[in-house]
Amino acid sequence: MKRRELLLRGASTGAVATLLPAFSPSTLAAPAPAFGPGMADGLPMPAPLPGPSPRLPETDPSRTLLERGWRFHEGEVPVPEPTDHNATYLSVKAGNARGAAALAFDDSDWQTVDLPHDWAIAQDVSENANVSQGYRPRGIGWYRRLLRLDESQKGRRLELHFDGIATHATIWINGSEVAHSWSGYSSVIVDLTPFARFGDEVNWIAVRVDAAAREGWWYEGAGLYRHVWLVSRPALSIETDGLYCDPVHQDDGTWHVPVEVSLSNVGEDTGQAEIAARLLDPEGREIHRTRGSAAVAPLEQAKVTAQLAPGAVKLWSPDSPVLYSVEVDLLHEGQVVDTRRQFIGFRTVRFDPARGMVLNGVETKLKGVCIHQDHTGVGTAIPDALALWRLQRLKAMGCNAIRMSHNAPAKEVLDWCDRLGFVVMGENRLFNPAPDYLAQLEWMVRRDRNHASIVLWSVFNEEPMQGTHAGVEMVRRMRKAVHRLDTQRPVTAAMNGSFYNPENVSTVVDVMGFNYYQGDYDKFHALHPDKPITSSEDTSAYETRGAFESIPAQQVITSFDKEAASWGATHRETWKMIAERPFVAGGFVWTGFDYHGEPTPYAWPSTSSFFGIMDLCGFPKTAFGIHSAHWRDDAPVIWLAPHWTWPEYERPGREGQTLEVFAITNAEAIELRLNGEVIERVPAAHRIMGHTFQVPYRPGRIEALALRGGKVVARAVHETVGAPVALRLTPARQALASDGEDVQAITVDCVDARGRHVPTANLPVEFAISGGHIIGLGNGNPNDHASEKGSKRALFNGLAQVIVQGDASGQRLTLEASAGGLRSARLSLARAPRKPRAQVPVVPAEMAITDWRRSALFPQKPDPALAPVDGDNNSWDFVRPGVAAPAGSAGWRSYRTRFTPWKKVAAEGGTLHFAGIAGAAEIWLDGKLAARKTDAAPAALTAAIPPGPGPRTLAVLVAATEGNPSGLVGRVYVTP
Numbered sequence: 001m002k003r004r005e006l007l008l009r010g011a012s013t014g015a016v017a018t019l020l021p022a023f024s025p026s027t028l029a030a031p032a033p034a035f036g037p038g039m040a041d042g043l044p045m046p047a048p049l050p051g052p053s054p055r056l057p058e059t060d061p062s063r064t065l066l067e068r069g070w071r072f073h074e075g076e077v078p079v080p081e082p083t084d085h086n087a088t089y090l091s092v093k094a095g096n097a098r099g100a101a102a103l104a105f106d107d108s109d110w111q112t113v114d115l116p117h118d119w120a121i122a123q124d125v126s127e128n129a130n131v132s133q134g135y136r137p138r139g140i141g142w143y144r145r146l147l148r149l150d151e152s153q154k155g156r157r158l159e160l161h162f163d164g165i166a167t168h169a170t171i172w173i174n175g176s177e178v179a180h181s182w183s184g185y186s187s188v189i190v191d192l193t194p195f196a197r198f199g200d201e202v203n204w205i206a207v208r209v210d211a212a213a214r215e216g217w218w219y220e221g222a223g224l225y226r227h228v229w230l231v232s233r234p235a236l237s238i239e240t241d242g243l244y245c246d247p248v249h250q251d252d253g254t255w256h257v258p259v260e261v262s263l264s265n266v267g268e269d270t271g272q273a274e275i276a277a278r279l280l281d282p283e284g285r286e287i288h289r290t291r292g293s294a295a296v297a298p299l300e301q302a303k304v305t306a307q308l309a310p311g312a313v314k315l316w317s318p319d320s321p322v323l324y325s326v327e328v329d330l331l332h333e334g335q336v337v338d339t340r341r342q343f344i345g346f347r348t349v350r351f352d353p354a355r356g357m358v359l360n361g362v363e364t365k366l367k368g369v370c371i372h373q374d375h376t377g378v379g380t381a382i383p384d385a386l387a388l389w390r391l392q393r394l395k396a397m398g399c400n401a402i403r404m405s406h407n408a409p410a411k412e413v414l415d416w417c418d419r420l421g422f423v424v425m426g427e428n429r430l431f432n433p434a435p436d437y438l439a440q441l442e443w444m445v446r447r448d449r450n451h452a453s454i455v456l457w458s459v460f461n462e463e464p465m466q467g468t469h470a471g472v473e474m475v476r477r478m479r480k481a482v483h484r485l486d487t488q489r490p491v492t493a494a495m496n497g498s499f500y501n502p503e504n505v506s507t508v509v510d511v512m513g514f515n516y517y518q519g520d521y522d523k524f525h526a527l528h529p530d531k532p533i534t535s536s537e538d539t540s541a542y543e544t545r546g547a548f549e550s551i552p553a554q555q556v557i558t559s560f561d562k563e564a565a566s567w568g569a570t571h572r573e574t575w576k577m578i579a580e581r582p583f584v585a586g587g588f589v590w591t592g593f594d595y596h597g598e599p600t601p602y603a604w605p606s607t608s609s610f611f612g613i614m615d616l617c618g619f620p621k622t623a624f625g626i627h628s629a630h631w632r633d634d635a636p637v638i639w640l641a642p643h644w645t646w647p648e649y650e651r652p653g654r655e656g657q658t659l660e661v662f663a664i665t666n667a668e669a670i671e672l673r674l675n676g677e678v679i680e681r682v683p684a685a686h687r688i689m690g691h692t693f694q695v696p697y698r699p700g701r702i703e704a705l706a707l708r709g710g711k712v713v714a715r716a717v718h719e720t721v722g723a724p725v726a727l728r729l730t731p732a733r734q735a736l737a738s739d740g741e742d743v744q745a746i747t748v749d750c751v752d753a754r755g756r757h758v759p760t761a762n763l764p765v766e767f768a769i770s771g772g773h774i775i776g777l778g779n780g781n782p783n784d785h786a787s788e789k790g791s792k793r794a795l796f797n798g799l800a801q802v803i804v805q806g807d808a809s810g811q812r813l814t815l816e817a818s819a820g821g822l823r824s825a826r827l828s829l830a831r832a833p834r835k836p837r838a839q840v841p842v843v844p845a846e847m848a849i850t851d852w853r854r855s856a857l858f859p860q861k862p863d864p865a866l867a868p869v870d871g872d873n874n875s876w877d878f879v880r881p882g883v884a885a886p887a888g889s890a891g892w893r894s895y896r897t898r899f900t901p902w903k904k905v906a907a908e909g910g911t912l913h914f915a916g917i918a919g920a921a922e923i924w925l926d927g928k929l930a931a932r933k934t935d936a937a938p939a940a941l942t943a944a945i946p947p948g949p950g951p952r953t954l955a956v957l958v959a960a961t962e963g964n965p966s967g968l969v970g971r972v973y974v975t976p
């Protein structure tokens, strides 16, 4: 396809009304909350944040969510083999998909679901299912959705965006196969334009999801698990991901923002695109504008480039994530007809072989984590607000970097990373430079290359070919593909060995990524002093949250940071290796959160991982305290483990035993006190290793004081609490938006008679909700097989989580928790008014009868039994209703079809609707006259369908009058 490059000149004209809502600056930059045991009541979770979860500003007003009212069927829907020649002939024609992809398929007994949807997380775990995928059966699933498009949409560019389908997928529109997806982590963008039907005619979308396909060795979910959008743009419009505006820092110290706008035209005439590009400061005020134009021929694309000059800017960094934005308007006759908004940040990033990552001129250690995308209760179907909350949990720990392992994340995750202040290693899923796979890498770079957060592209993770000639050739091609699209960010690969092979990929990447192999940092650096190095993955330590003793028989692992995979090391040992080496840019702990699947070092009955700094719910393990002490410089940190409830009545008592007590701080010294008595003061507490004390257990109050300059700057406290007497519910935020989308995680625990958190409680809890629904539950126990859906969950080592979504009523959401013998808890969450985002309306189902054969014109009324013989594809036309037979001589035509009524119609009977028949007509259903129309003028007609099984034969005899069009001029459909 021909592409044209035009340079816009920096002319400026009057303002135009943009299609986007006014931009209000983000309020996300709230200080990371204080945390940890030591909160007055012992709950190891932060106090609720104010207000509802913020919502990301709209960046593309041509998108509308298409997430309500999908029909879903779990399992394969076999496609019947065609039985005769004609059916075979027709089965391979456009629009004629069979089985569940067929327009007339009966999905009336399928479930109705809203997206995002992960069907695997609702499955019971099964020992026979795949261990790496969390023992959850996945298999095949089908989705269908009816879509009505207004006549006004005709001539516009229409797209469907599936942001992520796990794992492989085939998509049909109106019975035509329109897309295949080979990756569960790439968007599928379907050009609906040529297939679309308008007005009364409906459109059927069918998606077959093959989640038996695996792309990972972790839990990948199943289904339409990210957002789905209907996109409607003018015929001449800005392409999807068609705005590239990554700021460039020039040698003279000034900044400029090169803007490249990709346009395409699906119209019939050459269009003149008028473009206005504006640069807005963090408060949304325009600071520069430029305009230009390009002519785009029909079915062609064009590129327009321009420069925006920001002048002096505020720099973006993890500590100060200041975002500017570029808005590009496309104008037609002075009116804005298409718009995109892109948030950008001004920052310089360089990976230096001696100094590590240099961000805005300052050495900045990557204090990073690797993450997978799933969460308890919802699997991979993560609502935007939950994605934000997870990132806020990381931020609260002082984490400044995330590796999206091992795949592209949802776009919203990166938007939040820009706003919260994380630098991100974007990572490609499959190591393969063949065209289908290179397209996935290119899609990721094109979508994400404007993000301030993205600082590094990783083309693979741990590939056995990394030390071979072929591996080198593959990486060369993939690196080149990245640099064709993004000249600014370096390419890395996460290697686990083969670094010294004569041919290995470290020679062809910009930054060397070490997965583990920490003992090789120095040797590699000595051999390659000019190669920047980062740890792309490290640690792989194991902890069970709330457990302080390993019990192998029960598959429980102490969270004293003592156990790690043979290829990894403890949290502290790992960070020590990185922190002590300025030439190592930093590290990415495996992992920030536990995830479903990969329950290393165990297998069944463990079903989720032990690697997380936080558990599956985002509850902190000791590792959270350790990394907070390592990474936070903004506030004093002290962490103390274990809890102090070990009395006789709870478990085999510990009275008199010497217990191991661990404390870590970023201050200068730790003083440990038991019941007010100083046990020990450690003058120069080791910031990385912390300190282990031996303390004879006595019930009461254990306290660790963090000291700086002899003054107490922070304290962590545990008390020996009594038996649980009441449940407690603590929300993540003080309110929930009334948009029907906002969600939040509610922490469930129980308290003793004095209102203190009981860390040892493991009792079952039941929930009841009004004003919303529970979308998932969990407790972080990798060995708990209870369903993550429903309304029950047991506390695990004192904690459980319920994720609630409010409805759109605006009524307060009320969650009640009850457990035998305890006082119930009731949480009433205020609703903050917020309009729901627009959703494509749900259309009531109807069965369209679209495929007809039409006879030649006979002088006499033909016999209704007259039919083409099998294999005759030439003497009867193939026609679709809605188009009249051309005017000509008088006579009769027969229209014939067969259809199988939906189950409800077969059981109870239904109605056949002809929206318009031109000419007198007779309707013959299964050889019987079912309705008649005597008037020649076009009119609607209905006929009753008696109940009965199997396919029906329908013949419509239509009289043509001399010189007038005739036939089935409107759609034909069946309703129950």
Ligand code: GAL
Pocket (backbone or CB within 6 Å): 217, 461, 462, 496, 515, 537, 540, 565, 590, 598, 600
């Ligand atoms: C790494 C791998 C990760 C995860 C981890 C567990 O080798 O990159 O995906 O499997 O091991 O330790």
